[in-house]
Amino acid sequence: MGLNRLYHDKQISILKRALRNDWYMMINTGAVRAGKTQLDNDLFLMELRRAKKNAALDGVKNPMYILGATSAGTLQTNILKELTDKYGFDFKFDKHGNFTLFGVYVVTTFTGSIAGLRSIRGMTAYGAYINEATLANKEVFDEIRKRCSGRGARIICDTNPDHPNHWLKVDYIDKADGKSIIVNHFTVFDNTFLNQRYIDNLIATTPSGMFTERGIYGRWVSGEGAVYRDFKEDMFIDHPPDQITKVFAGVDWGYEHYGSIVVCGQSADGTTYLLEEHAEQYKEIDYWVDVAKDIKSRYGNIKFYADSARPEHVARFVRENIKCFNANKSVLSGIEEVAKLMKNGRFFVVESKVKKFKDEVYQYVWNEKTGEPVKTNDDVLDALRYAIYSQLSEPKAKVKRKSTYGL
Ligand SMILES: Nc1ncnc2c1ncn2[C@@H]1O[C@H](COP(=O)(O)OP(=O)(O)O)[C@@H](O)[C@H]1O
Ligand SMILES: [Mg+2]
Secondary structure, eight states, rough: OOOHHHHOOOHHHHHHOOOOSSEEEEEEETTTSSSSSHHHHHHHHHHHHHHHHHHHHTSSSOOEEEESSSSSHHIIIIHHHHHHHOOOOOOOOTTSSOOEETTTTEEEEETSGGGGTTEEETEEEEEEEESSSSHHHHHHHHHHHHHHOSSTTEEEEEEHHHHHOOOOIIIGGGGGGGGSSSEEEGGGGOOOSSSHHHHHHHHHHHTTTTHHHTTTTOOOOOOOOTTTTTTGGGGSSEEEEEEEEEEEEEOOOOOSHHHHHHHEETTTTTTEEEEEEEEESSOHHHHHHHHHHHHHHHHOOOEEEOOOTOHHHHHHHTTTTOEEEOOOHHHHHHHHHHOOOOHTTTTEEEGGOOSSSHHHHHOOOBOOTTTTSSSSSSSSHHHHHHHHHHHSSOOOOOOOOOOOOOO
Protein backbone atom coordinates (compact mmCIF):
# COMPACT_ATOMS: atom_id res chain seq x y z
CA MET A 1 0.00 0.00 0.00
CA GLY A 2 1.36 3.45 -0.91
CA LEU A 3 2.32 5.82 1.86
CA ASN A 4 -0.25 8.30 0.66
CA ARG A 5 -3.02 5.84 1.43
CA LEU A 6 -1.76 5.71 5.03
CA TYR A 7 -0.90 9.36 5.64
CA HIS A 8 -1.74 12.76 4.26
CA ASP A 9 1.00 14.86 2.62
CA LYS A 10 1.86 16.89 5.68
CA GLN A 11 2.09 13.74 7.79
CA ILE A 12 4.37 12.13 5.19
CA SER A 13 6.73 15.08 5.06
CA ILE A 14 6.96 15.14 8.88
CA LEU A 15 7.58 11.40 9.03
CA LYS A 16 10.35 11.75 6.49
CA ARG A 17 11.92 14.58 8.48
CA ALA A 18 11.61 12.57 11.68
CA LEU A 19 13.55 9.70 10.12
CA ARG A 20 16.19 11.79 8.34
CA ASN A 21 18.34 13.57 10.93
CA ASP A 22 18.33 13.39 14.68
CA TRP A 23 16.27 15.85 16.74
CA TYR A 24 15.40 16.38 20.38
CA MET A 25 11.86 17.69 20.49
CA MET A 26 9.11 17.66 17.88
CA ILE A 27 6.02 19.80 18.43
CA ASN A 28 3.11 19.19 16.11
CA THR A 29 0.72 22.07 16.55
CA GLY A 30 -2.31 23.43 14.79
CA ALA A 31 -5.94 23.06 13.93
CA VAL A 32 -8.27 20.55 15.52
CA ARG A 33 -8.86 17.34 13.54
CA ALA A 34 -5.76 18.00 11.43
CA GLY A 35 -4.18 14.58 11.95
CA LYS A 36 -1.63 15.54 14.61
CA THR A 37 -2.44 12.80 17.10
CA GLN A 38 -2.78 10.09 14.45
CA LEU A 39 0.72 10.95 13.27
CA ASP A 40 2.15 11.21 16.78
CA ASN A 41 0.68 7.87 17.77
CA ASP A 42 2.64 6.24 14.93
CA LEU A 43 5.77 8.24 15.77
CA PHE A 44 5.36 7.00 19.34
CA LEU A 45 5.51 3.36 18.17
CA MET A 46 8.60 4.11 16.10
CA GLU A 47 10.20 5.87 19.06
CA LEU A 48 9.56 2.92 21.36
CA ARG A 49 11.54 0.66 19.03
CA ARG A 50 14.33 3.24 18.88
CA ALA A 51 14.29 3.60 22.67
CA LYS A 52 14.71 -0.15 23.05
CA LYS A 53 17.78 -0.13 20.80
CA ASN A 54 19.34 2.91 22.49
CA ALA A 55 18.80 1.42 25.92
CA ALA A 56 20.44 -1.84 24.82
CA LEU A 57 23.57 0.15 23.97
CA ASP A 58 23.56 1.32 27.60
CA GLY A 59 23.02 -2.24 28.80
CA VAL A 60 19.53 -1.39 30.03
CA LYS A 61 17.16 -4.33 29.58
CA ASN A 62 13.89 -2.71 30.62
CA PRO A 63 13.97 0.87 29.43
CA MET A 64 11.26 3.30 30.40
CA TYR A 65 9.35 5.77 28.26
CA ILE A 66 6.90 8.47 29.41
CA LEU A 67 3.44 8.72 27.92
CA GLY A 68 1.70 11.92 29.04
CA ALA A 69 -1.91 12.93 28.51
CA THR A 70 -4.02 15.52 30.27
CA SER A 71 -6.19 12.95 32.04
CA ALA A 72 -6.97 9.25 32.14
CA GLY A 73 -9.89 9.96 29.78
CA THR A 74 -7.83 11.64 27.06
CA LEU A 75 -5.06 9.03 27.36
CA GLN A 76 -7.66 6.42 26.60
CA THR A 77 -9.59 8.16 23.82
CA ASN A 78 -6.75 10.00 22.05
CA ILE A 79 -4.05 7.38 22.23
CA LEU A 80 -4.72 3.91 23.60
CA LYS A 81 -8.09 3.35 21.98
CA GLU A 82 -6.80 4.70 18.66
CA LEU A 83 -3.82 2.32 18.77
CA THR A 84 -6.01 -0.62 19.75
CA ASP A 85 -8.46 0.09 16.93
CA LYS A 86 -5.71 0.56 14.36
CA TYR A 87 -3.23 -2.17 15.34
CA GLY A 88 -5.16 -4.46 17.67
CA PHE A 89 -2.89 -3.93 20.69
CA ASP A 90 -4.23 -5.37 23.90
CA PHE A 91 -2.68 -3.17 26.58
CA LYS A 92 -2.09 -5.02 29.84
CA PHE A 93 -1.82 -2.50 32.64
CA ASP A 94 0.01 -3.14 35.87
CA LYS A 95 -1.16 -1.77 39.19
CA HIS A 96 0.45 1.60 38.41
CA GLY A 97 -1.53 1.97 35.19
CA ASN A 98 1.61 1.36 33.10
CA PHE A 99 2.23 -1.23 30.39
CA THR A 100 4.99 -2.80 28.33
CA LEU A 101 5.12 -2.47 24.57
CA PHE A 102 7.96 -3.61 22.26
CA GLY A 103 10.01 -4.41 25.37
CA VAL A 104 9.74 -0.85 26.72
CA TYR A 105 8.02 -0.08 30.01
CA VAL A 106 5.63 2.79 29.24
CA VAL A 107 4.96 4.97 32.27
CA THR A 108 1.72 6.88 31.94
CA THR A 109 1.34 10.25 33.58
CA PHE A 110 -1.49 12.73 33.75
CA THR A 111 -0.07 16.10 32.94
CA GLY A 112 -3.19 18.14 33.69
CA SER A 113 -2.30 18.62 37.35
CA ILE A 114 0.78 18.75 39.51
CA ALA A 115 -0.07 15.25 40.77
CA GLY A 116 1.34 14.02 37.45
CA LEU A 117 4.82 14.54 38.89
CA ARG A 118 4.45 11.62 41.25
CA SER A 119 4.55 8.88 38.64
CA ILE A 120 7.72 10.08 36.93
CA ARG A 121 9.86 11.61 39.66
CA GLY A 122 13.42 10.29 39.68
CA MET A 123 13.12 7.99 36.68
CA THR A 124 15.38 7.86 33.63
CA ALA A 125 13.34 7.85 30.46
CA TYR A 126 14.41 7.00 26.92
CA GLY A 127 11.82 9.38 25.51
CA ALA A 128 8.42 10.91 26.02
CA TYR A 129 5.21 11.53 24.13
CA ILE A 130 3.01 14.31 25.44
CA ASN A 131 -0.48 14.67 24.05
CA GLU A 132 -2.19 18.10 24.24
CA ALA A 133 0.94 19.78 25.55
CA THR A 134 -0.48 23.26 26.19
CA LEU A 135 -2.91 21.78 28.69
CA ALA A 136 -0.03 20.26 30.64
CA ASN A 137 1.00 21.70 33.95
CA LYS A 138 4.30 23.46 33.22
CA GLU A 139 6.09 21.83 36.15
CA VAL A 140 5.04 18.40 34.98
CA PHE A 141 6.17 19.22 31.46
CA ASP A 142 9.56 20.44 32.73
CA GLU A 143 9.97 17.33 34.85
CA ILE A 144 9.22 15.08 31.87
CA ARG A 145 11.88 16.91 29.92
CA LYS A 146 14.39 16.45 32.75
CA ARG A 147 13.58 12.75 33.03
CA CYS A 148 14.44 12.22 29.35
CA SER A 149 18.11 11.65 30.05
CA GLY A 150 18.46 8.20 28.51
CA ARG A 151 20.67 7.84 25.44
CA GLY A 152 19.08 9.46 22.38
CA ALA A 153 15.87 10.37 24.21
CA ARG A 154 13.41 12.46 22.21
CA ILE A 155 10.16 14.19 23.06
CA ILE A 156 7.11 14.25 20.83
CA CYS A 157 4.31 16.73 21.60
CA ASP A 158 1.08 17.65 19.97
CA THR A 159 -1.15 20.53 20.81
CA ASN A 160 -3.83 22.87 19.64
CA PRO A 161 -2.74 26.52 19.58
CA ASP A 162 -3.25 28.67 22.63
CA HIS A 163 -2.43 32.19 23.70
CA PRO A 164 0.75 33.56 22.02
CA ASN A 165 2.33 34.12 25.46
CA HIS A 166 1.79 30.53 26.51
CA TRP A 167 5.02 28.98 27.88
CA LEU A 168 5.03 26.26 25.23
CA LYS A 169 5.04 28.94 22.53
CA VAL A 170 7.55 31.26 24.17
CA ASP A 171 9.98 28.70 25.60
CA TYR A 172 9.89 26.08 22.86
CA ILE A 173 8.03 26.94 19.66
CA ASP A 174 9.61 30.37 19.29
CA LYS A 175 13.01 28.81 19.94
CA ALA A 176 12.66 26.08 17.35
CA ASP A 177 15.70 25.84 15.11
CA GLY A 178 14.46 23.06 12.85
CA LYS A 179 17.27 20.84 14.09
CA SER A 180 17.04 20.26 17.81
CA ILE A 181 13.48 21.52 18.17
CA ILE A 182 11.21 20.92 15.18
CA VAL A 183 7.80 22.58 14.99
CA ASN A 184 5.23 21.52 12.42
CA HIS A 185 2.14 23.60 11.82
CA PHE A 186 -1.19 22.15 10.67
CA THR A 187 -4.40 23.62 9.34
CA VAL A 188 -7.57 21.58 9.08
CA PHE A 189 -7.16 21.66 5.29
CA ASP A 190 -4.00 19.55 5.62
CA ASN A 191 -6.13 16.59 6.60
CA THR A 192 -7.23 15.19 3.27
CA PHE A 193 -8.88 12.24 5.05
CA LEU A 194 -11.70 14.52 6.16
CA ASN A 195 -14.42 14.96 3.58
CA GLN A 196 -15.32 18.41 2.32
CA ARG A 197 -18.76 18.29 3.89
CA TYR A 198 -17.25 17.65 7.32
CA ILE A 199 -14.80 20.53 6.90
CA ASP A 200 -17.52 22.90 5.67
CA ASN A 201 -19.65 22.01 8.65
CA LEU A 202 -16.73 22.44 11.06
CA ILE A 203 -16.05 25.91 9.69
CA ALA A 204 -19.72 26.87 9.78
CA THR A 205 -20.11 25.84 13.39
CA THR A 206 -16.86 27.22 14.84
CA PRO A 207 -17.32 30.59 16.56
CA SER A 208 -15.88 33.55 14.65
CA GLY A 209 -12.65 35.22 15.64
CA MET A 210 -10.15 33.53 17.93
CA PHE A 211 -11.82 30.12 17.89
CA THR A 212 -11.74 30.00 14.09
CA GLU A 213 -8.17 31.29 13.92
CA ARG A 214 -6.99 28.62 16.32
CA GLY A 215 -9.32 25.74 15.54
CA ILE A 216 -9.39 25.93 11.75
CA TYR A 217 -6.14 27.68 10.81
CA GLY A 218 -4.11 26.56 13.81
CA ARG A 219 -2.78 30.03 14.59
CA TRP A 220 -1.49 31.06 18.01
CA VAL A 221 -3.60 34.17 18.43
CA SER A 222 -5.19 35.84 21.40
CA GLY A 223 -8.76 37.01 21.32
CA GLU A 224 -9.42 40.59 20.34
CA GLY A 225 -12.57 42.69 20.31
CA ALA A 226 -15.95 41.32 21.34
CA VAL A 227 -16.08 37.84 22.85
CA TYR A 228 -19.59 37.05 21.64
CA ARG A 229 -19.31 38.50 18.16
CA ASP A 230 -21.74 35.96 16.75
CA PHE A 231 -24.55 37.35 18.88
CA LYS A 232 -27.07 39.12 16.65
CA GLU A 233 -29.98 41.45 17.41
CA ASP A 234 -32.45 38.96 15.90
CA MET A 235 -31.68 36.52 18.71
CA PHE A 236 -33.98 38.57 20.92
CA ILE A 237 -37.46 37.07 20.95
CA ASP A 238 -40.77 38.07 22.55
CA HIS A 239 -41.80 34.73 24.05
CA PRO A 240 -40.12 31.42 24.76
CA PRO A 241 -41.30 28.58 22.51
CA ASP A 242 -43.50 25.73 23.75
CA GLN A 243 -40.97 22.96 23.09
CA ILE A 244 -38.72 23.57 26.07
CA THR A 245 -37.93 20.24 27.72
CA LYS A 246 -35.31 21.26 30.23
CA VAL A 247 -34.79 24.26 32.48
CA PHE A 248 -31.70 25.07 34.55
CA ALA A 249 -30.08 28.09 36.14
CA GLY A 250 -26.68 29.70 36.58
CA VAL A 251 -25.56 31.75 39.57
CA ASP A 252 -22.74 34.29 39.85
CA TRP A 253 -22.42 35.61 43.41
CA GLY A 254 -21.79 39.31 43.87
CA TYR A 255 -22.26 42.20 46.23
CA GLU A 256 -20.16 45.17 45.11
CA HIS A 257 -20.28 43.65 41.68
CA TYR A 258 -23.69 42.58 40.52
CA GLY A 259 -24.88 39.21 41.73
CA SER A 260 -26.80 37.36 39.07
CA ILE A 261 -29.07 34.39 38.50
CA VAL A 262 -30.13 33.43 34.99
CA VAL A 263 -32.69 30.82 34.00
CA CYS A 264 -32.13 28.92 30.75
CA GLY A 265 -34.47 26.63 28.85
CA GLN A 266 -33.51 24.07 26.27
CA SER A 267 -35.49 22.32 23.56
CA ALA A 268 -34.75 18.73 22.60
CA ASP A 269 -32.35 19.76 19.80
CA GLY A 270 -30.21 21.74 22.24
CA THR A 271 -31.43 25.20 21.24
CA THR A 272 -31.00 27.31 24.36
CA TYR A 273 -33.15 30.18 25.57
CA LEU A 274 -32.21 32.76 28.15
CA LEU A 275 -35.58 32.94 29.89
CA GLU A 276 -34.86 35.36 32.70
CA GLU A 277 -32.13 37.39 34.27
CA HIS A 278 -31.95 38.57 37.87
CA ALA A 279 -29.08 40.97 38.49
CA GLU A 280 -28.75 43.14 41.59
CA GLN A 281 -26.10 44.99 43.54
CA TYR A 282 -25.74 45.13 47.33
CA LYS A 283 -28.05 42.20 48.08
CA GLU A 284 -27.39 39.72 50.87
CA ILE A 285 -27.67 35.97 50.44
CA ASP A 286 -31.23 35.96 51.87
CA TYR A 287 -32.34 37.96 48.85
CA TRP A 288 -30.84 35.41 46.44
CA VAL A 289 -32.42 32.53 48.34
CA ASP A 290 -35.80 34.21 47.80
CA VAL A 291 -35.10 34.67 44.08
CA ALA A 292 -34.09 31.02 43.73
CA LYS A 293 -37.14 29.82 45.67
CA ASP A 294 -39.39 31.89 43.45
CA ILE A 295 -37.73 30.38 40.36
CA LYS A 296 -38.18 26.92 41.86
CA SER A 297 -41.85 27.58 42.54
CA ARG A 298 -42.41 28.46 38.89
CA TYR A 299 -40.19 25.93 37.07
CA GLY A 300 -39.96 23.04 39.52
CA ASN A 301 -36.93 21.60 41.26
CA ILE A 302 -34.40 22.64 38.59
CA LYS A 303 -30.60 22.62 38.93
CA PHE A 304 -28.69 25.75 39.83
CA TYR A 305 -25.02 25.81 38.76
CA ALA A 306 -23.22 28.31 40.95
CA ASP A 307 -19.83 29.94 41.22
CA SER A 308 -17.83 27.80 43.64
CA ALA A 309 -15.86 30.82 44.87
CA ARG A 310 -18.41 31.32 47.67
CA PRO A 311 -18.90 27.82 49.13
CA GLU A 312 -20.90 29.22 52.06
CA HIS A 313 -23.50 30.58 49.63
CA VAL A 314 -23.64 27.28 47.73
CA ALA A 315 -24.10 25.49 51.08
CA ARG A 316 -26.88 27.89 52.06
CA PHE A 317 -28.76 27.19 48.81
CA VAL A 318 -28.42 23.46 49.45
CA ARG A 319 -29.72 23.89 53.02
CA GLU A 320 -32.72 25.73 51.59
CA ASN A 321 -33.47 22.65 49.43
CA ILE A 322 -32.36 24.31 46.24
CA LYS A 323 -30.59 21.83 43.93
CA CYS A 324 -27.35 23.77 43.80
CA PHE A 325 -24.07 22.49 42.33
CA ASN A 326 -20.63 23.96 41.79
CA ALA A 327 -20.46 25.18 38.21
CA ASN A 328 -17.88 24.05 35.69
CA LYS A 329 -15.96 27.31 35.49
CA SER A 330 -13.50 26.48 32.70
CA VAL A 331 -13.45 29.91 31.02
CA LEU A 332 -12.44 29.30 27.42
CA SER A 333 -14.28 26.01 27.00
CA GLY A 334 -17.40 27.57 28.51
CA ILE A 335 -17.23 30.64 26.29
CA GLU A 336 -16.67 28.42 23.27
CA GLU A 337 -19.86 26.47 23.96
CA VAL A 338 -21.97 29.60 24.44
CA ALA A 339 -20.40 31.15 21.33
CA LYS A 340 -21.07 27.98 19.35
CA LEU A 341 -24.77 28.15 20.19
CA MET A 342 -24.81 31.76 18.95
CA LYS A 343 -22.88 30.98 15.78
CA ASN A 344 -25.22 28.07 15.04
CA GLY A 345 -28.35 30.15 15.54
CA ARG A 346 -29.33 28.06 18.55
CA PHE A 347 -29.40 30.78 21.16
CA PHE A 348 -32.28 33.13 21.90
CA VAL A 349 -33.08 35.63 24.60
CA VAL A 350 -36.52 36.59 25.86
CA GLU A 351 -36.02 40.32 25.49
CA SER A 352 -38.48 41.58 28.08
CA LYS A 353 -36.93 39.37 30.79
CA VAL A 354 -33.37 40.66 30.58
CA LYS A 355 -31.75 44.02 31.13
CA LYS A 356 -28.08 43.80 31.96
CA PHE A 357 -27.47 41.05 29.39
CA LYS A 358 -28.19 43.56 26.62
CA ASP A 359 -25.27 45.76 27.61
CA GLU A 360 -22.90 43.02 28.60
CA VAL A 361 -23.17 40.94 25.46
CA TYR A 362 -21.84 43.82 23.33
CA GLN A 363 -19.31 45.11 25.85
CA TYR A 364 -17.69 41.84 26.89
CA VAL A 365 -14.25 41.94 25.28
CA TRP A 366 -11.02 39.96 25.20
CA ASN A 367 -7.98 41.05 27.11
CA GLU A 368 -5.29 40.48 24.50
CA LYS A 369 -2.56 40.21 27.15
CA THR A 370 -4.08 37.54 29.34
CA GLY A 371 -5.97 35.62 26.66
CA GLU A 372 -9.11 35.74 28.80
CA PRO A 373 -11.99 38.18 28.72
CA VAL A 374 -11.71 41.49 30.57
CA LYS A 375 -13.41 40.94 33.90
CA THR A 376 -15.97 43.70 33.61
CA ASN A 377 -19.41 43.55 32.02
CA ASP A 378 -19.48 39.89 32.83
CA ASP A 379 -21.88 39.34 35.74
CA VAL A 380 -24.85 38.02 33.80
CA LEU A 381 -22.62 36.47 31.13
CA ASP A 382 -20.71 34.48 33.76
CA ALA A 383 -23.96 33.13 35.20
CA LEU A 384 -25.08 32.25 31.67
CA ARG A 385 -21.81 30.46 30.91
CA TYR A 386 -21.95 28.52 34.18
CA ALA A 387 -25.47 27.39 33.36
CA ILE A 388 -24.85 26.38 29.75
CA TYR A 389 -21.42 24.83 30.12
CA SER A 390 -22.08 22.98 33.40
CA GLN A 391 -25.27 21.51 32.03
CA LEU A 392 -23.44 20.40 28.89
CA SER A 393 -20.34 18.97 30.55
CA GLU A 394 -22.32 17.04 33.13
CA PRO A 395 -22.54 13.25 32.60
CA LYS A 396 -25.85 12.65 30.86
CA ALA A 397 -28.57 10.83 32.76
CA LYS A 398 -29.59 7.53 31.17
CA VAL A 399 -33.32 8.10 31.24
CA LYS A 400 -34.59 11.23 29.57
CA ARG A 401 -37.48 12.76 31.41
CA LYS A 402 -39.88 14.82 29.40
CA SER A 403 -41.74 17.53 31.16
CA THR A 404 -43.36 20.80 30.50
CA TYR A 405 -42.79 23.84 32.58
CA GLY A 406 -45.96 25.75 31.92
CA LEU A 407 -44.21 28.32 29.76
N1 LIG B 1 -3.22 9.00 8.49
C1 LIG B 1 -4.54 8.97 8.62
N2 LIG B 1 -5.27 7.99 8.07
C2 LIG B 1 -6.60 7.96 8.18
N3 LIG B 1 -7.34 8.88 8.84
C3 LIG B 1 -6.67 9.88 9.43
C4 LIG B 1 -5.24 9.99 9.37
N4 LIG B 1 -4.88 11.09 10.04
C5 LIG B 1 -6.00 11.65 10.51
N5 LIG B 1 -7.09 10.93 10.14
C6 LIG B 1 -8.51 11.21 10.46
O1 LIG B 1 -8.62 12.55 10.97
C7 LIG B 1 -9.17 12.53 12.29
C8 LIG B 1 -8.47 13.57 13.13
O2 LIG B 1 -7.13 13.19 13.34
P1 LIG B 1 -6.39 13.50 14.71
O3 LIG B 1 -5.00 12.99 14.59
O4 LIG B 1 -7.18 13.03 15.85
O5 LIG B 1 -6.40 15.09 14.66
P2 LIG B 1 -5.82 16.15 15.72
O6 LIG B 1 -5.00 15.40 16.73
O7 LIG B 1 -5.00 17.06 14.87
O8 LIG B 1 -7.02 16.83 16.29
C9 LIG B 1 -8.98 11.11 12.78
O9 LIG B 1 -9.97 10.75 13.69
C10 LIG B 1 -9.08 10.29 11.51
O10 LIG B 1 -10.42 10.08 11.19
MG1 LIG C 1 -5.30 15.47 18.85
